[in-house]
Amino acid sequence: MKFEKVEGVDKGKIVLYALSTCVWCKRTKQFLSNLGVKFEYIFVDLLQGTERDSIMKDVEKWNPRCSFPTMVIGDSKCIVGFKEDEIREALK
Amino acid sequence: MSDTQNLFAKLDSDARKNGYFLNPDSAFTMELVEGLLANEKRFGHQACPCRLADGNRQEDLDIICPCDYRDADLDDFGACYCALYVSKDIAEGKAKAEPLPDRRPMKRDERQQFREKKAGTGASGLSHPVWRCRVCGYLAARDEPPGVCPICKATKDRFDRFM
Structure with missing residues (x-):
């Protein structure tokens, strides 16, 4: 599975599940970049078949609604949607 | 452009x-x-x-x-x-758009129900069914929805039975 990696300050594992066409996803990705933290992201809409199914199972574990953006911090906290304050608080 | x-x-x-x-x-x-x-x-x-x-x-x-x-x-x-x-x-800039939860049902049949609920239960005594364009709200009283909405040009599959 090809996660794109963005370098930055290591605040633990941050994974962003996003859609390539979704503007809220783009804003979230931009926000993380601006915060300067290290994270990885994947555009789920660009995956096909079993690869997509397997990633969607991971998304569903954290966010049963399977909506985007879904962000998982340190394998313990999930933030759904572009929630600036929540993200900033979680990454303090 | x-x-x-x-x-x-x-x-x-x-x-x-x-x-x-x-x-x-x-x-x-x-x-x-x-x-x-x-x-x-x-x-x-x-x-x-x-x-x-x-x-x-x-x-x-x-x-x-x-x-x-x-x-x-x-x-x-x-x-x-x-x-x-x-x-x-x-x-008009008086309020700001915020992210909102997705109300699209996860299950296919619930999506159908959402659409049917919006479309109403149907009225009797009409000479024709009434079709509603989901894109612009245009109503057409005829046996089948139009192939293309005359108002917004949406295709036939964007119409729902309204009455």
Whole structure:
């Protein structure tokens, strides 16, 4: 599975599940970049078949609604949607 | 004009004619329009850019923009799920569009129910059924919906039985 990696300050594992066409996803990705933290992201809409199914199972574990953006911090906290304050608080 | 500018101009003009408003943040709106065009290119239909589309038109019918959930989200949150369409207050800069939860049901039959609930239960004693265009609200009393909406040019599969 090809996660794109963005370098930055290591605040633990941050994974962003996003859609390539979704503007809220783009804003979230931009926000993380601006915060300067290290994270990885994947555009789920660009995956096909079993690869997509397997990633969607991971998304569903954290966010049963399977909506985007879904962000998982340190394998313990999930933030759904572009929630600036929540993200900033979680990454303090 | 580019394809993005053309589609933006059409959506903006249709919205104004039909009493809707596009998001006044033009950079934001243009990116959504690009998303719609990207989906049209890869799927053949303008699926919602902010939801994971299947690619099959029949599966995506409820999330072809404007989606079945737009009006309910405008009523409850002042914006559609993507915030492409917004309330008058947001359009005039009096309020800000915020991310909102997705009300699209996870299950297929619940999506159908959502649409049918919106379409009403049907009235008797009419000489013809009435079809409603889900895109612009146009009503047509005839045996079948029109092939193309005469008002907004939406295709036949965007019509629901209204009465």
